Amino acid sequence: MSISALLTQYGDRYLQALFATWRLTAFSFFGAVVIGIVITVLRVCPISPLRVFGNFYVQVFRNIPGAALLILLVYALPYLNIVFPYEICVLIATVLIPSAFCSEHLMSGMNTIHPGQIEAARALGMTFFQIIRRIVIPQALRSSVLPMTNLMVATMLTTSLGSQVPLRPQELTGIVSYINTRSAGGVTAFAISAALYCLTALFIGALGGWIDRKVRILR
Amino acid sequence: MNRPEIQDVLYEAPGPKTRRRIRLFTILALLLLAGLLAAIVRQFAVTGQFQPKYWFFFARLTTWRFLGEGLVTTLGAALVGSALAFGMGFLLMRGKIRGNPVLRWLCTALIEFTRGVPTLLFIYFFFLIVPGTGWKLSAFWKITLPCAISACGVVAEALRSGVNAVPKGQREAALSLGYRETKLFYRIIFPQAIRFVIPSLIAELVIVLKDTTFASIVSCADLMQNAKVLISNYDALLSIYLVVAVIYILINYMLNRLSDRVARLLKGGGSAERRAA
Amino acid sequence: MAPTPMIELRQVNKHYGRLHVLQNISLTIGKGEVVVVIGPSGSGKSTLCRAINRLETIDSGEIFIEGQPLPQEGKPLAEMRSRIGMVFQSFNLFAHRTILDNVMMAPMDVKGISKAEARKEAMRLLERVGVADQAKKVPAQLSGGQQQRAAIARALAMHPDVMLFDEPTSALDPEMIGEVLSVMTELAREGMTMLVVTHEMNFARSVSDRVLFMEGGCILEDSPSEEFFLQPREERARAFIQSVQESRK
Numbered sequence: 001m002s003i004s005a006l007l008t009q010y011g012d013r014y015l016q017a018l019f020a021t022w023r024l025t026a027f028s029f030f031g032a033v034v035i036g037i038v039i040t041v042l043r044v045c046p047i048s049p050l051r052v053f054g055n056f057y058v059q060v061f062r063n064i065p066g067a068a069l070l071i072l073l074v075y076a077l078p079y080l081n082i083v084f085p086y087e088i089c090v091l092i093a094t095v096l097i098p099s100a101f102c103s104e105h106l107m108s109g110m111n112t113i114h115p116g117q118i119e120a121a122r123a124l125g126m127t128f129f130q131i132i133r134r135i136v137i138p139q140a141l142r143s144s145v146l147p148m149t150n151l152m153v154a155t156m157l158t159t160s161l162g163s164q165v166p167l168r169p170q171e172l173t174g175i176v177s178y179i180n181t182r183s184a185g186g187v188t189a190f191a192i193s194a195a196l197y198c199l200t201a202l203f204i205g206a207l208g209g210w211i212d213r214k215v216r217i218l219r
Numbered sequence: 220m221n222r223p224e225i226q227d228v229l230y231e232a233p234g235p236k237t238r239r240r241i242r243l244f245t246i247l248a249l250l251l252l253a254g255l256l257a258a259i260v261r262q263f264a265v266t267g268q269f270q271p272k273y274w275f276f277f278a279r280l281t282t283w284r285f286l287g288e289g290l291v292t293t294l295g296a297a298l299v300g301s302a303l304a305f306g307m308g309f310l311l312m313r314g315k316i317r318g319n320p321v322l323r324w325l326c327t328a329l330i331e332f333t334r335g336v337p338t339l340l341f342i343y344f345f346f347l348i349v350p351g352t353g354w355k356l357s358a359f360w361k362i363t364l365p366c367a368i369s370a371c372g373v374v375a376e377a378l379r380s381g382v383n384a385v386p387k388g389q390r391e392a393a394l395s396l397g398y399r400e401t402k403l404f405y406r407i408i409f410p411q412a413i414r415f416v417i418p419s420l421i422a423e424l425v426i427v428l429k430d431t432t433f434a435s436i437v438s439c440a441d442l443m444q445n446a447k448v449l450i451s452n453y454d455a456l457l458s459i460y461l462v463v464a465v466i467y468i469l470i471n472y473m474l475n476r477l478s479d480r481v482a483r484l485l486k487g488g489g490s491a492e493r494r495a496a
Numbered sequence: 497m498a499p500t501p502m503i504e505l506r507q508v509n510k511h512y513g514r515l516h517v518l519q520n521i522s523l524t525i526g527k528g529e530v531v532v533v534i535g536p537s538g539s540g541k542s543t544l545c546r547a548i549n550r551l552e553t554i555d556s557g558e559i560f561i562e563g564q565p566l567p568q569e570g571k572p573l574a575e576m577r578s579r580i581g582m583v584f585q586s587f588n589l590f591a592h593r594t595i596l597d598n599v600m601m602a603p604m605d606v607k608g609i610s611k612a613e614a615r616k617e618a619m620r621l622l623e624r625v626g627v628a629d630q631a632k633k634v635p636a637q638l639s640g641g642q643q644q645r646a647a648i649a650r651a652l653a654m655h656p657d658v659m660l661f662d663e664p665t666s667a668l669d670p671e672m673i674g675e676v677l678s679v680m681t682e683l684a685r686e687g688m689t690m691l692v693v694t695h696e697m698n699f700a701r702s703v704s705d706r707v708l709f710m711e712g713g714c715i716l717e718d719s720p721s722e723e724f725f726l727q728p729r730e731e732r733a734r735a736f737i738q739s740v741q742e743s744r745k
Contacts, residue, residue: 044226046233046241049248051226063471065429067443068464079457080262107225115228116588120647122231123549124602124654125578127571134605136229139592153335160337173339180347190344194336201335217592218636232553234569 003188010179010189016169018196024094024159024171025200029152031095036102043103044110054103061100066161069093074165086165094162098155105147109140112219142215149208153201172196273455277462282449289445290466296363296441297428303367304427305420308374315379317400326375333372338430341365346437358439366430370423377419381412414485421478425471432467442466500563502527502658502689503548508557510543517543518554519713525658530690532700532721535710536736541693544710545662548691549580562657578606581651581659585666587643589635589650595622596631599650607654614653621649625679641672645679658689665696695740701725709733 007014042054061069073089084092113136121131163174170178172193179189233241263269276282314326342365349356356364385408393407434441446463450456501524510518517540525531533541546552548559550566550573559566561580567573589598599618603609609617622628625645627638635643644664651659661680665673677699684690684703694700700707700721707724709717709732717730728734 044229046230047244047248049245049252053248053252059472060468063425063468063475064464065432065467067429067432068460068467071443072460072464076457076460079268080266082262110225113225114586114588114591115223115225116584116586117590118228119551120582120584120588120650121590121602122574123551123577123580123582124650125574125576125606126602127574128230130605132229134601135590135592136225139590142592157337160339163339163343173337173343176340177343177347180343184351186351187348190340190348193340194332197337197340198332198335202331218634219591231550234567234573237569 003192006179006188006192009183010175013169013175013178014172014192014196017172017175017193020162020167020169020171021156021159021197022200024091024162025152025156027091028094028098028159029155031091032098032102032151032155033148035095035099036106039099039103040106040110043107058100058103061096062104064097066093066097066158067164069097070161070164086167090159090162090165090167094155094158097158098151101154102148102151105144105151106140109144109147110136112143113139139217142217145208145212145215149205149212152204152208156197156200156204268457272453273458276449276453276455277458285445285449286442286463286466289440289442292359292439293428293431293434293441293443294470296359296366296431296434296439297424300363300366300370300427300431301420301424303363304370304374304423307367307371308378311371311375312378312382315375316382330372330375333368333370334376336369338366338369339433341369342430342433342436358434358437361437362431362434362439362441366427369430370427373426374420374423377416377423378412381414381416382408384415385411417485418478418482421474421481425474425478428471428474429467499527501525501560502529502562503691504558504560504563505544505548506558506560508544508547508554508559510540510547510552510554515713517713518547521557521713521715523708523715523718525689525691527689528687529706530684530688530704531692531706531708532704533691533693533708533710534695534697534700534736534740535708539710540713541708541710542662545660545691545693548660549577549582551582574606578602578654579657581654581656583644583647583651583659583661583664585663587635587640587647587667589643589647591635594632594634595627595638595646598635598646599653602650603653618649618653621652622646625649626675639672640668641675644668644672644676648676648679648683652683658691659683661690661692661694663693663695665694697725697737697740709736711736 039054039057042050043058045051070089070093073084073092074086077083117135117139118131121135126134159171160173162171163177167174176189176193180186311326311330314322315330317323318326342362345356345361345365349361389407389411390403393403398407431441432443435444435447438444442463446459450459453459503523503525505521505523508518508521509516519540521544533544535541543552547554548561548566550559550568561576564576567576589595590601593601596615596618599621600611600614603614603617604611619628619631622631625648627642627645627649630638630642630646635646638646648664664680665676668676673696677696680690680692680699681703692699692704704721707717707719707721708715709724709728709730711732717724717728717733719729724733725737728737
């Protein structure tokens, strides 16, 4: 099938799929960052059971394969009388997994801060929360820009899990198998999706690189 | 040199009031977590998921042998896939660093392409398109090849950053001894570079291993696929998927631990790294 | 009645595991006094310095600042610390802010001073330590000596009653030590109460009022500077002075 024939027949669906992937990526990334921050707070708080829980959470979702998590959410949870719509299952999976990695990035971002700076702030009479707000968070955020950029691309790749359940509208991976089971879309059908993924990744990468150059901390 | 972790410097040694507060919150947190656990256990009990019919077969050797066979396939696919990814990644890295502008551009494009496209799309390509071309592939290769292709760009970039981390002086010293480019790269630069990137290569193995869980799409009898067979045999979905998920988590956890340990070991030894840092 | 001392330590003890790093230390430092602490590494002199604003906790004993016991936590501790300036070996300037911001930050955050006022005072202090022309740069763009002088300005911006210096020149290249010491000398001349942990014997001799010689967690000698350098009472102090002077040659 030629590219023009494919686009006249399925152009709208591709556009919808692209937006679906973007939307899913944006929501998942936002959710992952929020949960990642919460988990990171737990991991560095002085309450040891919460630290243990935070570390456990990260190890579980860092190491579970996306397919296994999605299957548990879609097929296993109903046996516990917990049923989510397909969209929500995909969203949960694409939030939980990147959130673990987000927390890891934030931890290493915080570890770039020299402990002496915290002591210096303390010696100046800053309280704990002032130190967190003025010294720790700004530095951790600014040195996490590139890892967060990579996290966003990784989140986008994870949203391809959406192809494993019936989504409406489909995202960029699901649409390829849809087209190929209906008519022989062939290599072209793949190429279009792949190109759209790649362009999105390149755009995210360029944006992240630009922000990083603006805020990078000289050491 | 050996800095304390951030969570240990964030808080100063607590005074008596702070100590009391920490004790109180520790107890509250324990209660909260116990409550969470109790809620999960209760949900299992209420829905009858603790019934022996969902668990008895885990006492049978045949169950574990069958899962083990699947696990061997999974590990095989992950190892072979990683090895292939390493080979392809190495070629891409060499092409991007040296080679003429056309080759350099091509390698850069391939790296960005494989890094920007989800593994699932490659898997569907091998599932839907490749059979039509007459290229006969076994199920094993139909999952291993796309996983390898998906990983090779990341490997190439990891290798490249390793090569860039080798101090410039090494190259200059070797040139001054009369080394030529090719020999210089294989004898001086690459052996040092590989030590920087071993941890990220192990981490890449984890990613490939996770990607192989899609093997059932191409009907390859990996751990996940064999779990599905067990499920239809015993009509016990939740228990089997849960156990399989735990197996995956444990394997990847151990690989990540290994990667951390190797990273620490390499940082401690090796004088070249220390000078570079 | 004697005036209230600026700093007073009563029978302070501290252990690191089995190591007894501060052994029954008692010490008073009067207002306006400049006290130098010398001694081999691991003698506990840094720990002593850091215990005074509770960057290190102590196991037993008491510490008083102007007659008030050093608070153990919370707001009272932070308030007390804001009255005690501290200068570190590794400068510890906040890497993400400019030099000017570094000096303005604590007066605004801790004392609630207005931005305009904090800026005026910060510029005055940077002028005084001679790095006003670097105000808009970030720490990593400055030399070690410039960073340390900025760090002194940052501590002075809180208008502390006493300044603690924990080996302020040990991380500096030799050619930069002088510029930092001259700022410290000027500060001493103006009557600042100072406790200085250092290996700079010339500074100790010419600027300080008193020298403490520490070894193995004990203060072995506490003498007026002139006396100490003319005729140290302790044999080990004499050996130490000699070894430092030889290594500097």
